[in-house]
Amino acid sequence: MGLYGIIIKEFKHIIRDYRTLLILFILPMLMMVLFGYAMTLEIPDIRISVDDHDNSPASRHLISGFQGSNFFTVRPARGLSGRELFQRREAHALLTIPADFTATGTVDLQIDASDSSRALIIRQYIGAVVSRSGGNTGVPAPVTAVPAFLYNRELESAFFFVPGLTALIIIMVTALLTSLTITREKEQGTFDLIKLSPVHAYEVIIGKVVPYLILSFLIGILVILFGVLLFGVPIRGSISALLLYLILYCLTGLSFGILISTVATSQQTAMLISLIATLLPTLFLSGFIFQIEAMPALLRAASAIMPAKYFLIIIRGLMLKGNTQGEILFPILMLVGFSTLFLLIAIRRFKHYLDH
Amino acid sequence: MISVQGLSRRFGTFTAVDNISFDVAAGEVFGFLGANGAGKTTAIRMMCGLLSPSDGDVLIDGISVSAKPEEVKRRIGYMSQKFSLYGDLTPEQNIEFFGAVYSVPLKRIKAEKRRVRTELGDEASTAAAERLPLGFKQRLGLTCALLHQPPIVFLDEPTSGVDPLGRREFWEDIYDLSSAGGTVLVTTHFMDEAEYCHRIAIMSQGRLIDLDTPEAIKTKYDSDTLNNAFIQAVVRDRAPEAEGV
Numbered sequence: 001m002g003l004y005g006i007i008i009k010e011f012k013h014i015i016r017d018y019r020t021l022l023i024l025f026i027l028p029m030l031m032m033v034l035f036g037y038a039m040t041l042e043i044p045d046i047r048i049s050v051d052d053h054d055n056s057p058a059s060r061h062l063i064s065g066f067q068g069s070n071f072f073t074v075r076p077a078r079g080l081s082g083r084e085l086f087q088r089r090e091a092h093a094l095l096t097i098p099a100d101f102t103a104t105g106t107v108d109l110q111i112d113a114s115d116s117s118r119a120l121i122i123r124q125y126i127g128a129v130v131s132r133s134g135g136n137t138g139v140p141a142p143v144t145a146v147p148a149f150l151y152n153r154e155l156e157s158a159f160f161f162v163p164g165l166t167a168l169i170i171i172m173v174t175a176l177l178t179s180l181t182i183t184r185e186k187e188q189g190t191f192d193l194i195k196l197s198p199v200h201a202y203e204v205i206i207g208k209v210v211p212y213l214i215l216s217f218l219i220g221i222l223v224i225l226f227g228v229l230l231f232g233v234p235i236r237g238s239i240s241a242l243l244l245y246l247i248l249y250c251l252t253g254l255s256f257g258i259l260i261s262t263v264a265t266s267q268q269t270a271m272l273i274s275l276i277a278t279l280l281p282t283l284f285l286s287g288f289i290f291q292i293e294a295m296p297a298l299l300r301a302a303s304a305i306m307p308a309k310y311f312l313i314i315i316r317g318l319m320l321k322g323n324t325q326g327e328i329l330f331p332i333l334m335l336v337g338f339s340t341l342f343l344l345i346a347i348r349r350f351k352h353y354l355d356h
Numbered sequence: 357m358i359s360v361q362g363l364s365r366r367f368g369t370f371t372a373v374d375n376i377s378f379d380v381a382a383g384e385v386f387g388f389l390g391a392n393g394a395g396k397t398t399a400i401r402m403m404c405g406l407l408s409p410s411d412g413d414v415l416i417d418g419i420s421v422s423a424k425p426e427e428v429k430r431r432i433g434y435m436s437q438k439f440s441l442y443g444d445l446t447p448e449q450n451i452e453f454f455g456a457v458y459s460v461p462l463k464r465i466k467a468e469k470r471r472v473r474t475e476l477g478d479e480a481s482t483a484a485a486e487r488l489p490l491g492f493k494q495r496l497g498l499t500c501a502l503l504h505q506p507p508i509v510f511l512d513e514p515t516s517g518v519d520p521l522g523r524r525e526f527w528e529d530i531y532d533l534s535s536a537g538g539t540v541l542v543t544t545h546f547m548d549e550a551e552y553c554h555r556i557a558i559m560s561q562g563r564l565i566d567l568d569t570p571e572a573i574k575t576k577y578d579s580d581t582l583n584n585a586f587i588q589a590v591v592r593d594r595a596p597e598a599e600g601v
Contacts, residue, residue: 012445
């Protein structure tokens with residue numbers, strides 16, 4: 001009866017506060033759109049300047065290789081040397097073809113590396129063009145690697161950020177939602193009445209999680225649907241499995257929020273803790289943007305306790321790779337573990353709080 | 357019904373409640389008077405189990421509050437001056453919630469909702485509770501505190517800020533409660549309200565300095581109003597300290 005009463009009451013709170021409800025649905029959509037159009041990882045236009053000291057059929061063939069590509073714009077000289085264009089930052093890269101190019105087949109390449117990741121991609125693209133026209137120089141490459149990009153053939157950045165953003169949005173929203181509910185009652189003074197009533201700690205905790213579980217599950221579905229419909233991200237694995245683990249991940253976030261609310265004394269503190277504990281770590285340590293394998297040992301260890309890391313493996317597995325559930329068992333178990341741990345600590349702390 | 361035994365509470369070096377003891381009988385309306393900061397609220401919070409005492413204990417119906425808080429919970433109702441219902445929910449939704457939490461029979465919940473609706477009108481009983489006038493808010497708070505029909509009720513300055521008319525209505529509720537056999541412990545600043553109590557206790561600086569019927573207290577301090585008697589009592593209590601300074 002107590003559990004039922006609390007669940008119903010929390011639902012009423014949610015419905016009564018329709019403005020917050022509206023923000024909860026609109027904000028994730030807005031984040032998706034902003035990320036979707038601001039964060040493109042393909043390099044659409046590489047401006048390259050060329051100093052051709054050889055001026056031979058071979059060197060002209062090499063240059064036409066750049067001119068024929070969609071990714072490159074070869075800057076017209078306009079009376080300036082390639083080096084001058086490069087120094088004026090009109091070109092991202094400078095290709096110098098030495099006078100003995102026909103004989104040696106060597107070129108000199110300088111890339112503006114002020115944006116290092118961009119420079120790396122430029123190197124790869126230029127390398128591809130140079131090696132393609134390399135056949136003409138009469139020096140065949142001994143081994144040719146033909147890379148195949150799996151799971152994201154066109155290297156669409158949406159495939160990359162939709163799962164990541166889903167993981168980020170859900171952990172932020174869920175932790176925030178529940179972290180505020182108990183602290184709000186502490187501030188309002190309604191908590192005294194809960195304390196005096198015969199409800200059990202677990203009833204309060206579960207009663208507060210259930211309504212928000214449904215709410216955040218709906219938000220999660222909406223975010224994924226948005227990614228699929230607007231950005232064409234596929235779901236190659238089982239959809240029902242994806243939904244199931246979405247619920248699990250929501251539960252993890254909500255339990256974390258409840259745990260925060262048993263620690264924080266005011267709504268402001270709760271909001272701050274839940275934002276700091278979810279936004280930055282998820283952005284940096286979950287493997288969303290930065291490779292976990294490339295991190296120093298300390299950060300790698302920290303990433304192991306990020307629930308978002310495990311959900312990312314699950315959602316990328318189910319959306320892009322078409323993993324079976326057996327293949328993602330470990331991250332699933334980790335999320336189950338996190339949720340149980342957070343809930344148990346929260347109930348324990350809460351029980352202590354109710355009795356004293 | 358209520359037996360307070362050597363109750364103390366210290367916050368660091370400050371003693372908010374200093375070794376107070378008294379008994380309240382069934383059906384009694386017991387007033388708790390004291391200046392601001394005298395320790396009334398701390399004492400009442402310990403009596404209903406919201407705060408654990410540093411020393412001493414409170415027995416409700418012979419059951420220790422600190423040892424068996426769960427058994428005490430259903431026997432007491434509590435309401436404080438601070439509006440502590442859910443302001444965003446309607447009065448009826450508040451009643452439904454507290455009814456569910458205390459497993460109050462549905463019939464009683466319905467009856468209470470009907471009663472509140474006839475008192476407040478259709479519009480007010482379906483709008484957010486925070487928009488009610490203060491007097492109504494406090495009476496709604498009392499309704500929710502009494503939903504599970506506890507034999508003992510603690511009221512911590514339930515009428516502060518309420519207009520005289522609202523206060524009179526509130527006290528009618530208290531009297532109904534008492535004549536139905538309920539025990540009421542109420543703190544107040546209003547001396548006219550204190551006159552309605554069967555017995556009053558006066559607290560000063562954490563100690564219980566007097567406990568008697570309003571009439572006996574007036575006689576003791578030789579004043580015709582309770583107001584004067586109260587001032588006399590508190591001033592006399594503070595006087596030795598003033599001499600020391």
